[in-house]
Amino acid sequence: MGKEYIVYIDEAGDEGFGKLKRDGQVGGQSHWLAIGGCIVSAENDQRLPALKRQILSRFPQRSKRDLHFRDLNHDQKVVACQEIGAFPLGAAVMLSNKTTIPGTKFAPIFKQKGYLYNYLVRWLLERVTYACQHAAKGDECRVRLVFSRRGGTDYHSMGEYLRLMRDGRELMRPVRSIVWDVLNVDDVIVEDHSKWAGLQIADCITSAFWTAVEPNIYGNHEPTYAEQLRKCILQKDGNALNRGLAPVPSLAASRPTAAQLRVLTSFAKGCG
Structure with a gap:
């Protein structure tokens, strides 16, 4: 009997890097862009609405019935992540420090709308499809993608980008590869955040890790x-760094601050 997994995908931060915010500044573009996924088996997918309701039941004073991470206060965010961390799901988050892009040969490429988003999606799918295939333990495996709809994103172009990779038409071949045997590019859903519990869970996961590296108005993160989601992150032999949690294009090239480095390396084997 085959295995089916659903991957709910959301982002935190924005793509732009022309007007990055400064410390103490309210406006401006985020320093980091995160693309994350919530990975569940088809069986556990049926339980996600109950998980969402369970989380919201912890906040009886809230009138909104949608779970949106940015609308929660600190204590509520901790509780939401604790509930998610106790649920049988997988998580993966790709993190790009956009402050490293200006002035490089990649700046003209990633300045084009959707390019950085699609690039991080590729990194995510390389890891997620491999993990799902491995979890299937030799059984037939199918991975379905559900993207949270975001304004201005051309999902047709993203589909063409995925087909380009699938057909081996990239000019530069990646070090890793998406496991195309388990993924049907034409079987992709794009839906509003409010309509799918899985997308709301993916929002919490992605935002949790984005908040761990993105400086706030005071320069802190x-x-x-x-930390509440540590057990969910895809890992191999106890190491989640560069597996379920990946700085893009690498930890060194991302040039994290000392505090950010401590967070990221805490997910490496033998740390945390």
Whole structure:
């Protein structure tokens, strides 16, 4: 009997890097862009609405019935991540430090709308499809993708980008590869955040790790939420770094601050 997995995909931060925010500044573009996925088996997918309701039941004073990470206060964010961390699901988050892009040969490429988003999606799918195939233990495996709809994203172009990779038409071949045997590019759903519990869970996961590295108005960042999700992150032999949690294009090239480096390396084998 085959295995089916659903991957709910959301982002935190934005793509732009022309007007990055400064410390103490309210406006401006985020320093980091995160693309993350919530990975569940078809059986556990049926339980996600109940998980969402369970989380919301912890906040009886809230009138909104949608789970949106940015609308929660600190204590509620901790509780939401604790509930998610106790559920049988997998998580993967790709993190790009956009402050490293200006002035490089990649800046003209990633300045084009959708290019950085699609690039991180590729990194995510390389890891997710491999993990799902491995979890299937030799059984037939199918991975379905559900993207959270975001304004201005050309999902047709993203589909063409995936087909380009699938057909081996890239000018530069990647080090890793998406496991195309388990993924049908034409079987992709794009839906509003409010309509799918899985997308709301993916929002919490992605935002939790984004908040762990993205500086706030005071220059600080908050790793507490991500810590609650440690057991969910895809890993191999106890190491989640560069597996379920991947700085793009590498940890060194991402040039994290000392505090950000401590967060990221805490997910490496033997740390945390």
